[in-house]
Amino acid sequence: MNSTTTETNSDTGGLHCSKDALTNMFGWFLQVLLASLAFTCLIAKRFCEPRGERRSWLIWFYDTSKQGMGAMAIHLANVWLAGQYKGDPCTWYLINFLLDSSLGLLIIFIGIRLSQYLARTKGWDNINFGEYGKPPSANAWMTQCCLYVCLMIIVKVSITLFMQLDFWDNVKAFILSPIPNQNVEVAFVMLIIPFFINMLMFWVTDNFLMYKDPAKRRRLSSSSDGLLRKLHVKYRSLARKRRRDSESDVLLSADDELLDSETVPIARTVHA
Known part of the structure; x- marks a missing residue:
């Protein structure tokens, strides 16, 4: 060794x-x-x-x-x-x-x-x-x-x-x-x-x-911006639809409460 x-x-x-x-x-x-x-x-x-x-x-x-x-x-x-x-x-x-x-x-x-x-x-x-x-x-x-x-x-x-x-x-x-x-x-x-x-x-x-290629970079940038704009518009439309649905639910619930309040006196009159 x-x-x-x-x-x-x-x-x-x-x-x-x-x-x-x-x-x-x-x-x-x-x-x-x-x-x-x-x-x-x-x-x-x-x-x-x-x-x-x-x-x-x-x-x-x-x-x-x-x-x-x-x-x-x-x-x-x-x-x-x-x-x-x-x-x-x-x-x-x-x-x-x-x-x-x-x-x-x-x-x-x-x-x-x-x-x-x-x-x-x-x-x-x-x-x-x-x-x-x-x-x-x-x-x-x-x-x-x-x-x-x-x-x-x-x-x-x-x-x-x-x-x-x-x-x-x-x-x-x-x-x-x-x-x-x-x-x-x-x-x-x-x-x-x-x-x-x-x-x-x-x-x-x-x-x-x-x-x-600068032109290709601009096209890619514009296409990405366009995609972002489309996503933003889609999000806004979904938000509006969600707000309309929530408002409709509120109106329907108010109508149901009003109908319930009118049904109770009618029922009492019939029994009388």
């Missing part, structure tokens, strides 16, 4: 995760599995869209392929950078990934909104994310893909500069420290944690990227 532990520590340099743990056969298997699961989530998202607003498969591919290329570029950069830092590469990969999914998502949102603003004000239709013309133009899609990858490069450069701060050494000292097994640690940083975060991130980013 001791000799095995010593041999493992010498192979990994005293680290839980060796330098090539992210790029060995097990690591690549987890990466392919994660990519497949993330792609499946985007397919499920399309079927969750309302039937009247559901994108065609071509538009869906144009929207999601940008995410796929950007995510692949970021992932490969994180795998390479994790081996360049001093210390456990799994912890460095996880820190990079969490920053990409939080601070990086904010940068992506700002970049997409800025490009859409420039498209409206400058007339640069090809950089208006989610809009490809009618019929859909492959040139617009390619332009948006290149622009999105540039946004991901900006994200990665910003995160890398942010990672130069000294306090990250203290963070990586305790992150994942309770997990002594290398394969379990790789599974956590390459599959388990990224799956849930990627599912949320891909869902949110796809909402940023997909085109939302």
Whole structure:
């Protein structure tokens, strides 16, 4: 037992995760599995869209392929950078990934909104994310893909500069420290944690990227307003009917009391 532990520590340099743990056969298997699961989530998202607003498969591919290329570029950069830092590469990969999914998502949102603003004000239709013309133009899609990858490069450069701060050494000292097994640690940083975060991130980013027709939103808003008005009119008509029924019940009860009061003296007269 001791000799095995010593041999493992010498192979990994005293680290839980060796330098090539992210790029060995097990690591690549987890990466392919994660990519497949993330792609499946985007397919499920399309079927969750309302039937009247559901994108065609071509538009869906144009929207999601940008995410796929950007995510692949970021992932490969994180795998390479994790081996360049001093210390456990799994912890460095996880820190990079969490920053990409939080601070990086904010940068992506700002970049997409800025490009859409420039498209409206400058007339640069090809950089208006989610809009490809009618019929859909492959040139617009390619332009948006290149622009999105540039946004991901900006994200990665910003995160890398942010990672130069000294306090990250203290963070990586305790992150994942309770997990002594290398394969379990790789599974956590390459599959388990990224799956849930990627599912949320891909869902949110796809909402940023997909085109939302203003006319359709106005029609949906007007139809919802019309439905509310119909419900309000129906409620008022039911309320009026209820009031009329209650008034009729009061009149009928008054008539019954009057008839009862007249019937009693007549009955007494007959007996007399």
